[in-house]
Amino acid sequence: MPNDDVKIKVRNLTKYFGDLHVLDNISFDVKKGEFLCVVGPTGCGKTTFLNLLTKLIPPTSGELYINDEPADPKIHNxxxxxxxxxxxxxxxxxxxxxxxxxxxxxxxxxxxxxxxxxxxxxxxxxxxxxxxxxxxxxxxxxxxxxxxxxxYPDLLLMDEPYGQMDIKMRYYLEDEVIKLWKEFGSTVIFITHNIEEAVYLAERILILSNKPSTIKKEVVVDLPRPRDFTDPKFVEIRKYVTELIKWW
Amino acid sequence: MKKTAAYDQKRRPIKKILNSLLPFVSITCLFLLWFYASNINPDLVPSPASTWERLIQLFVKPVNKMNLFGHVWASLQRVFIALACATVLGVTVGVMIGWSKTFKAIFGTLFELIRPIPPIAWLPIIIMWFGIGEFPKILIVFIGTFMPIVVNTYTGIRLVMPLHLDVARMFNASNRQLLFEVAIPSALPPIFAGIRNATSSGWMTVLAAEMIASKAGLGFLITRGMDYFDVPLILVGMLAIGIVGALLAIITEFIERLLCPWNKKLEQD
Structure with a gap:
């Protein structure tokens, strides 16, 4: 990935709540206009991870950079x-x-x-x-x-926005979010516990491990759009991601 | 199961008609009871007919140079002036106590201490300080209307959803924007509920204030009736209080619907 394409840099993000170690030294980059999904086992700290990126709560250590500057809600969108x-x-x-x-x-x-x-x-x-x-x-x-x-955000964070929807509405809204993303070219980090949703939406999926969470694996999803849930390649990626998340 | 549902559906319109008739039934019952009581002792309980006559007479021969409308307007004027002042000051104080911890620490306890004192209890001291003119009456009504507005505004501001504040913070809203764009609009329905309570409380207080020292107003009319043993006049005063009070409630609700169209509770009513 050429460096000038990188919009977001997350470096050594770590979070403790008292003695509880939630996130451990997470580092990754997001390209300009990329749609990145983050999945992980239940209770792995996905929402904490996102809250740190919003800057609503401070990390114990680590930094988020937007266009190579430390992210600042006053400057960045x-x-x-x-x-x-x-x-x-x-x-x-x-x-x-x-x-x-x-x-x-x-x-x-x-x-x-x-x-x-x-x-x-x-x-x-x-x-x-x-x-x-x-x-x-x-x-x-x-x-x-x-x-x-x-x-027109520099970074758009989405925390399971369709978690409360039934499956039909979810499919409809997923298509809608893709439409908006393509139209506006926004850089999106989308958190979900639904692997199928992640494969449907993402260009790249980050898989988090159990607590203290680290990035277990990155999976690139290079399927053409609109994606088909029954496409054997789609099913293959979905199974692969599921295998990586399994903690049982 | 089907039979029961069909039976229920058939019964629903009948129930609806019955429910719409019930208010008329209860008012008729009240009139019958009134007729009955006036037959037992017409001096203490005048009949509806003699009360009506007294009402007409009030327009022919006004009491203290004012007919019924004049007295209603005299009372209403006091309530409106007091309510306007109480709304401006009460909302300001309520927002400040609800929003600023320092302000709450300074005035919160003080306010809780003064709040339980009923407005009527202020009457003697206010008469001693300010006499029996127009200002002391308005001041008493102000005390009665100020309290519910402050309490409701304060509660409304405290109950603003943290999620809504977070959304605004996410857009990098300043403290001022959080207050004026999120907290105050979100607290408008409870603030209006406070103004509604204040209106009815103000209406009750003005009558009590007028009964003690006044030359105009519905409270004065009732006291005049008592002084001259003019029971029909007392009843005319009481009926006017009831009707105007109900009209005030309807008007405040109408204004509330106009200014808070998103309020679900009003829509359900």
Missing amino acids: ISFAFQEPSAFPWLTVEQNLEFGLKIKNIPKDVIKTRVERIIKLLGLEQFRKSYPHQLSVSSEQRIIIGRSFAM
Whole structure:
């Protein structure tokens, strides 16, 4: 991988909660515009790993670099799609999508153009004046994803955003996230416990070990899109990743 | 199983009609009871007819140069002025106690100490300090309306979902933006519930204040009725209090629906 392509560098990331050693010396790079999935056994510290990348909680040691600078939420644009439904109930769909952009004091005309683009891409035209509680849970989750992409983030972190969806809705939203990612060329780190989802979405999968977590293996997924769950190559990669995660 | 469901569906419209009729039934029962009681002792319990006559007479021969509307307006004016001041000050103080730990440490305990004192208990001391003019009455109502607004605002701010604050922090929101873009909008439904409580509490307080020292207002009308043994006038005053109080509740709820359209609780009602 040529170095000028690297957008994100994570170096020696370590986290202790008191005596509990959760993450151990994790280092990896993410290319500009890459879709990276992180999988691992239940309770291995996936969410802690992501929270450290958001800079909401400090690591015990290690650093995250964006464009070779230490990541700083004041300079860099890090966006995070939370696991729980986190749309603001007092704002309409349109206002929710505008929220982050307004906070960052982006000019009004830019906000308008970006939000229109997201609304169009997600097919939310008829819901633009609706409040989140008037929508289904899946539509609410689409607002959250849209809100994150609207920031044109340097790094977009997603923490199992479809964990609460049924399988049909999941497939639909996975395609939608791919559509947005291709359109915006964002650099995405997507955490999931669902191996099939990881193989479907990722260009590369990082497999975490049990606690204290390290990177056990990197798997490159070079299947063409749209991907087919029944494609023998797809099944082969899925089985391979499953074997690597098995702790039993 | 099917039979039961069909039976239930058939019964549902009947139940709906019955439920919509029940309020009229209860009001009719109250009137019948009133008729019955007025037959036993018409001096102490005047009949609905004589109460109605007294109401008409109030327009022909006003009490203290004011008809019923004049007295209602006199009471309402006091409530509105006090409520406006209490809303501005109460929301500000509530937000400050809810948002700033230092402010809570300074004023929280003090507020908890003053809060249980009912507004009426302030009456004697306020009359002694400020006399019996318009200001002391408004001040009493202000005390009655200020407390529920502060408590609800404070609670609303404390209950802001940490997830919502985290989302805003993720977008690098400043402390000011966290307060004005997340905490206050999120606390608006409880703040409005506080204003609704304050309106009814203010309405009760103004009447009590007027009953002690006043020359206009519904509380004054009732006291005048008691002084002159004019029981129909007391009843006219009481009925007006009930009707205006109910109208105030409807108006505040309407404003709340207008300003907090996302509030699920209102939609369910």
